[in-house]
């Protein structure tokens with residue numbers, strides 16, 4: 001059978017030979033609707049062969065699942081709510097300054113005290129201020145925070161959310177100060 005199929009296809013089965021230097025030719029359209037691309041060696045539809053090959057590969061893979069990739073652990077359960085919460089906590093404790101800067105930005109933006117002309121450098125400096133607050137909190141053992149020297153919502157004047165209006169002070173002092181300059 002195989003030998004018989006090795007014989008080149010008869011011309012009436014081949015509409016043309018656009019692929020001179022390949023193992024393929026354009027022949028009779030495949031009944032499965034894959035077009036007329038066929039192998040010169042066995043006249044078979046290229047797409048049909050690919051599908052068959054893929055199916056065989058899949059069957060082989062399913063027959064011995066242990067041989068590839070990480071072994072599947074059937075006992076593994078999806079993470080519980082506690083685990084997810086723990087992961088999130090870990091993420092934010094690693095990115096504390098980022099979170100603090102984000103919150104401050106949001107607060108400033110809400111009352112429109114963050115100028116649009118801030119550069120990337122300025123934004124980086126704001127994040128640095130929040131980093132410093134965390135560092136001091138750890139060093140001193142009591143909470144520090146980033147404060148606006150001129151409050152964003154002052155009674156007489158309103159400051160901007162810009163690096164040169166920031167200072168890192170103990171939280172207790174900041175709360176005492178309130179919104180007065």
Ligand SMILES: [Zn+2]
Nearest residue numbers: 030034045048
């Ligand atoms: Zn086909």
